[in-house]
Amino acid sequence: MVLLLDLQDFLLRARVLKLYRQALRVAGRAPEHAKAELRQAIRQEMENNRNCNDKQRIRFLMSEGLERLKGLDEMLDMQGH
Numbered sequence: 632m633v634l635l636l637d638l639q640d641f642l643l644r645a646r647v648l649k650l651y652r653q654a655l656r657v658a659g660r661a662p663e664h665a666k667a668e669l670r671q672a673i674r675q676e677m678e679n680n681r682n683c684n685d686k687q688r689i690r691f692l693m694s695e696g697l698e699r700l701k702g703l704d705e706m707l708d709m710q711g712h
Contacts, residue, residue, distance in 0.1 A: 643689060650696050651677055657704050660712045 636644065651673070658669040680692055 639686070643686065646693060647677075647689065650693060650700070654696070654700050654703075657700060657707065660707050662710075662712060 654673045655670060658666060658673055661669050676696075680689075683689055683692070
């Protein structure tokens with residue numbers, strides 16, 4: 632199946648993938664005992680919303696994801712990871 636994206640869709644998809652990569656990088660800084668579970672939770676969250684086509688909902692999920700990522704990053708910084 633060929634998926635045709637307009638420029639807005641393409642850019643939004645790129646931002647989603649960037650957030651996913653950032654989340655996996657931050658998860659890599661987590662303690663060893665929590666890394667796998669954290670990566671699985673990130674992947675599951677992305678998979679749960681994989682087929683979402685509502686641009687407004689995607690933007691909401693992006694902002695929510697960025698806030699959660701920021702919180703995780705700060706928490707890991709405080710713990711020295």
